[in-house]
Amino acid sequence: MFEKCCDKCSHSPDSPCPDLIACIQDGPLCHTDERCNDFIHQRVERLKRKNIETPVIFVGTATCGLGAGAEKTITEIEKWLSESKTSADIVRVGCLGICALEPLVDVQLPKKSRISFYSVTAEKVRDILPAVFDGKPPVEHVLGQYPQEDTEAWKNIPLIGDHPFFKHQKRWVLENCGIINPEDIDEYIVWGGYSSLSRVLKNMTPLEVADVVEDSGLRGRGGAGFPAGKKWKFAQQAEGDQRYMICNADEGDPGAFMDRAVIEGDPHRLVEGIIIAAYAIHADHAYIYIRAEYPLAIRRLEKAIDQAHELGLLGRNILDSGFSLDIKLKKGAGAFVCGEETALIASIEGKRGMPRPRPPFPAVSGLYGKPTIINNVETLANVPGIIKNGADWFSSVGTERSKGTKVFALSGNVVRTGLVEVPMGITLRQIVFDIGGGIEGGLAFKAAQIGGPSGGCIPVEHLDTEIDYESLKEIGAIVGSGGLVVMDENTCMVDVAKFFMDFIQKESCGKCIPCREGTRLMLEILTSLTKRRSHETMEETFTRFQGVIQLKRLAEVIQDASLCALGQTAPNPVLSTMRWFKDEYEAHVYERYCPAGACTELLNYYIDSEKCKGCGLCAKNCPSDAIMGAPKSPHYIVPDKCIGCGTCVETCKFDAIVISRQDVPTEGVANA
Ligand SMILES: Cc1cc2nc3c(=O)[nH]c(=O)nc-3n(C[C@H](O)[C@H](O)[C@H](O)COP(=O)(O)O)c2cc1C
Ligand code: SF4
Ligand code: SF4
Ligand code: SF4
Secondary structure, eight states, X not given: OOOOSSTTOXXXXXXXXXXXXXXXXXXXXXXXXXXXXXXXXXXXXXXXXXXXXXXXEEEEOSHHHHHTTHHHHHHHHHHHHHXXXXXXXXXXXXXXXXXXXXXXXXXXXXXXXXXXXXXXXXXXXXXXXXXXXXXXXXXXXXXXXXXXXXXXOOTTOOBGGGSHHHHTOOOSTTTTTTTSOTTOHHHHHHTTTTHHHHHHHHHOXXXXXXXXXXXXXXXXXXXXXXXXXXXXXXXXXXXXXXXXXXXXXXXXXXXXXXXXXXHHHOXXXXXXXXHHHHHHTXXXXXXXXXXXXXXXXXXXXXXXXXXXXXTTSSBSSGGGSSOOBEEEEEEEXXXXXGGSHHHHHHHXXXXXXXXXXXXXXXXXXXXXXXXXXXXXXHHHHHHHHHHHHOHHHHHTSBOSSSBSEEEEEEEESBSSOEEEEEEXXXXXXXXXXXXXXXXXXXXXXXXXXXXXXXXXXXXXXXXXXXXXHHHXXXXXXXXXXXXXXXXXXXXXXXXXXXXXXXXXXXXXXXXXXXXXXXXXXXXXXXXXXXXXXXXXXXXXXXXXXHHHHHHHHHHHXXXXXXXXXXXXXXXXXHHHHHHHOHHHHHIIIIIOOOTTSOOGGGSEEEEETTTOOOOOHHHHHOTTOOEEOOTTSOOEEOTTTOOOOOHHHHHOTTOXXXXXXXXXXXXXXXXX
């Protein structure tokens, strides 16, 4: 925590200085003294790691880094440092975004630029570190180097910003992620942090803050895309002496992890955004609703909140402005519906997390019946940048009605999975191919599922659609919270729709019948399309056909008659896959055939008599006794008994089981 430059400074969190942040960044301000000036200047240089004397090793330790083995990498680095009697500081940072290449290890040697290495597992530490410390970084492990003032660039090492993954991005919210130590408020401040808060408290009225945010065009990043400044103004106009600010960090969408990454990589940006938002809406209490499955994010947030308190940036009379705020964490149990704002409020109040009808909207009657504003993590993390750089800066990027950047969690069958922050208006093709490096294994792109369970699939013919709130709506998808799952030619779109429907029907809170029963019925219909037809009675066939015909009608009823957006948007993945992949549905319905070959029950299994050794292992493991045969002679599968589980394929050591999307051939086959 910051030390004073000398005893002349009389300020402390109990007697706050309105200029604390400016003083830390450029001080001293309250007196002129060369020694204090030098002290502060050197402190800033040290925290910015300019002119370092001891080498620094940065290791990405967000959830993705830890999952890839970053802890083991750190242990090995420590071992190597001690064995080779080399001194270096190890700093744990968040995720740079390129999760596919974790663990990331950056090395900064005195007078040299920071250089980043990828996939540094424990085994690779000794291939890389000795060489770098010897002045010869192994290029085959290099991601890139950072341009840095007052340091010498490495020769023949590309700049990290020229890497295709980063070249097309605009990292505003993720600016510090993977770069600074997320557990050190001092680092955040010397890089400009909390200066927006300082400016707001000193020079701006709550209305002016809301005006800037409204003028910037910032729309909520939690899904619905409602203008943030406008929402804050509703709370300003609401009656009541007590108001609440809530940050929604529930992040329940499958495939979404951007809020977690922001918190793990730069928690102070969020804390600063929350304080500014609370000031704008006259709230003196704020909550962060975060799922308990995010332990690292919770730990880093708790630390950030404690540090902000210690420095007087939270608590009573922040920066001598008269404004006071406390932030509390509320850990949610991880139910998707608790991300819905009225359910979230109920959950904070200690009740069961179930949505209630709106109006009244939370801005009028929210937590404990008081005016309450709920904003998403990314929305709030955008606020410090908007205040610092102005509304025009933010709105200069994006499309006519969707401004700024958006963070997407890129996953699925794409080469470079991770977090990408891109200007609104970028095309899907640019994200998938230029940034993500295209489809894994050289396969063809089939679709991208965007917006989570409320979203839709974008087919190949719309790869050049500019991504913004309006254009995605036109093609039946949404920006949503930013989950972007890329799918290759081997993906079955009926199966995708089934996955989301399965998720939704499990997560429905059950309050209203159309959502509770309708989603269950939709799932049943989709499941029937991927089931084997053997033993199907005429009546069952008829019901299956009827179900498919009813699918659209059912979707409309669920959309119209559900209470909250979970139910209202539940049919979206089904409708969008039906719209763009009609042929695939027809193949499942009429031909009992899965063109992608993904629905295992629709595949035909047979045994190649040439390859079968008659070992009997498959027959032993087949759960439906569908495999027959005498020992040491070719076995065969009884098609009517086979349930298409695929166990025999995994069991046979001689590759004798053949899977076919077409009917079983009759020649050269051991079959019934
Ligand atoms: C079922 C359901 C789940 C939701 N989950 C989240 C979530 O995890 N995070 C989030 O920020 N918003 C979520 N939302 C949207 C929130 O209700 C709310 O609109 C949002 O937090 C407002 O913040 P914003 O205006 O900054 O986007 C969800 C909505 C629904 C209907
Ligand atoms: S729509 Fe579904 S999740 Fe929403 S209140 Fe009704 S039953 Fe619950
Ligand atoms: S198919 Fe394979 S596992 Fe089955 S009997 Fe023949 S060789 Fe053995
Ligand atoms: S796919 Fe499953 S049910 Fe069919 S033969 Fe193989 S093990 Fe038996």
